[in-house]
Amino acid sequence: MRLLLLACLRAQTGNATTAARIQDHLSAAGHICVLKDAFMYESPTEIANLTSTDKFDAALAIHLYKAGRLLQGSRIPFGIIFGGTDVNEDIKCEEKHRVMGAVLEEARFAVAFTMKMKELAAAEWPDARKKIYVQTQGQDFKNHRSAIQGPIKHVMFLFFFNTGIKTTPSETFDWYRFLQNADIPTDTGSLHMFLLICGLRRVKDPLYLVDVFSDWHRKDPSVHLGIIGPAVDPLFASEIKEKVKRAPGVHLLREMPQDDLHAAMKRCFAVVNSSISEGMSAAILEAMDLDIPVLARNIPGNAAIIKHKETGLLFSDPQEFVVLSKSLMNDPIMEREIVTMAKDYVKNHHSWESERKAYQDLVLRLQ
Secondary structure, eight states: EEEEEEEEEEEHHHHHHHHHHHHHHHHHOOOEEEEGGGOOOOOOOHHHHHHHHHHOOOEESTTTTTTTGGGTTTTSEEEEEEOOOOHHHHGHHHHHHHHHHHHHHOOEEEEESSHHHHHHHHOOOOOOOOEEOOOTTTTTTTGGGOOOOOOOOGGOEOOOOOOOOOOOSSSSOOOOHHHHHHOOOOOOOOEEEEEEOOSGGGGOOTTHHHHHHHHHHHTTTTTEEEEEOOOHHHHHHHHHHHHOOOOOOTTEEEOOOOOHHHHHHSSSSSEEEEOOSSSSOOOHHHHHTTTEEEEEEEHHHHHTTBBBBBEEESSSSSSHHHHHHHHHHHHHHHHHHHHHHHHHHHHHHOOOHHHHHHHHHHHHHOO
């Protein structure tokens, strides 16, 4: 099959990483999967011309608004992968809400990763409730075939995916040079490095912990927080840079290739997530796979993949983050138990191989 995959392709962002992974899954099954940047197109007419001219058999778009709006009025059925901020944040904007509702109304079939995501969408667009299905972990789609309307070869689908994780830490990564470049002391055996990985934009709220962490660092110089990710919002990134300059113990780190980032994660004490909203954080799942404990803000997207004090730690405010971090530092048995259970969770529910098979099986229904 010839498939169009629309996504926002900023380097090193979650949507771009997801798009590349899906493209790889589908190409491995023999399909031609063409990846296009949604930011390069302005109107549904442009995409309609593209699908007609290039004779696409099916298409996918990641993000109900940013990419999905381009499929409005498409001559063929279409599908959307929820991006997270679409259902969590964009629904608060009246115009975006209207557009996303229209996109969802045209969709033939919907699958949500969690019941919470389904309920959020269904509460906003009640008429779509019957077409939104929940893909529980490891579930296939055979029970939902009857919901698909029209010729199978033209059906497209809407689903919120179960992220598959595959970490590839570099064997040549130089941890000490990494610390030196960040002006972090390398001559201490008691270093506790926390790493916050996110695109630098307000919804990720990378400044949420800066003040309290800096205060903690003044009392305990062994703790350091590194913030790393692409400057998705350049103005906000500049604001972060200025704030961090005045925050001892907090460091804004340079971006690095994914295999180096995975190697850096392996050497850190913990990975942190402070987002206001999340669809499903790949960085959290990658940390779990790399045997690194996770401390994450207690929001629905994070709570869906972290069971507090079992597969990670959830905090509701900056002060609780410090309390939980200290407990983790002082209790190696708890740390080991969390890491072990988190690793098992990723292996059982977020394996890269299982995700590949799920996508490949699902696409067969489009023939």
